[in-house]
Amino acid sequence: xxxVEQDPGPLSVPEGAIVSLNCTYSxxxxxxxxxxxxxxxxxxxxxMYTYSSGNKEDGRFTAQVDKSSKxxxxxxxxxxxxxxxxxxxxxxxxxxxxxxxxAGTTVTVRA
Amino acid sequence: EAQVTQNPRYLITVTGKKLTVTxxxxxxxxxxxxxxxxxxxxxxxxxxxxxxEVTDKGDVPEGYKVSRKEKRNFPLILExxxxxxxxxxxxxxxxxxxxVAFFGQGTRLTVV
Numbered sequence: 315x316x317x318v319e320q321d322p323g324p325l326s327v328p329e330g331a332i333v334s335l336n337c338t339y340s341x342x343x344x345x346x347x348x349x350x351x352x353x354x355x356x357x358x359x360x361x362m363y364t365y366s367s368g369n370k371e372d373g374r375f376t377a378q379v380d381k382s383s384k385x386x387x388x389x390x391x392x393x394x395x396x397x398x399x400x401x402x403x404x405x406x407x408x409x410x411x412x413x414x415x416x417a418g419t420t421v422t423v424r425a
Numbered sequence: 426e427a428q429v430t431q432n433p434r435y436l437i438t439v440t441g442k443k444l445t446v447t448x449x450x451x452x453x454x455x456x457x458x459x460x461x462x463x464x465x466x467x468x469x470x471x472x473x474x475x476x477x478e479v480t481d482k483g484d485v486p487e488g489y490k491v492s493r494k495e496k497r498n499f500p501l502i503l504e505x506x507x508x509x510x511x512x513x514x515x516x517x518x519x520x521x522x523x524x525v526a527f528f529g530q531g532t533r534l535t536v537v
Contacts, residue, residue: 404526409523411458
């Protein structure tokens with residue numbers, strides 16, 4: 315079983331819809347929870363991160379962490395065609411030497 | 426602007442010809458690492474460095490070398506590239522291990 319599970323999709327939604335992405339994990343030591351957006355053949359771009367549990371909002375993006383369920387989510391409101399990309403969740407524990415990534419979910423927002 | 430810069434962005438080379446991919450960050454980060462990304466395998470760590478002159482192997486270090494002579498630079502060296510090293514490579518940096526990482530734009534390497 316992988317340490318971080320993420321449904322690869324693909325996910326296709328109409329413009330203006332809410333996009334809901336999630337990851338589950340098994341390592342209870344994870345403290346940093348990150349979401350990256352990756353456009354085709356580009357580097358992962360940090361969208362948001364959360365330390366420990368709770369919610370964080372930044373514009374149209376909301377990240378949620380539920381450590382009791384080992385479950386994290388990213389919501390994109392009022393989705394735009396420019397949001398079409400692969401979204402990667404990533405996590406780390408305080409002494410980790412690397413990030414643990416999900417497989418990435420490919421999202422297409424249809425105009 | 427805070428960034429991680431990799432060069433070159435694209436590289437086609439032949440088997441056995443030594444090459445170096447450079448990585449530089451301007452955030453004064455102590456921790457840097459290299460990943461490769463392959464379809465179906467995701468991002469896998471090659472090497473990491475906790476500080477100047479301190480480096481160690483990641484999950485897939487075979488066929489690669491690194492050095493960290495200055496805090497800002499962390500080059501990836503392929504002494505004798507082989508076709509199975511054809512991949513998309515990313516350099517990343519963070520203020521310390523176990524924290525948020527910032528990635529470079531990527532280097533697409535093809536070994537023929």
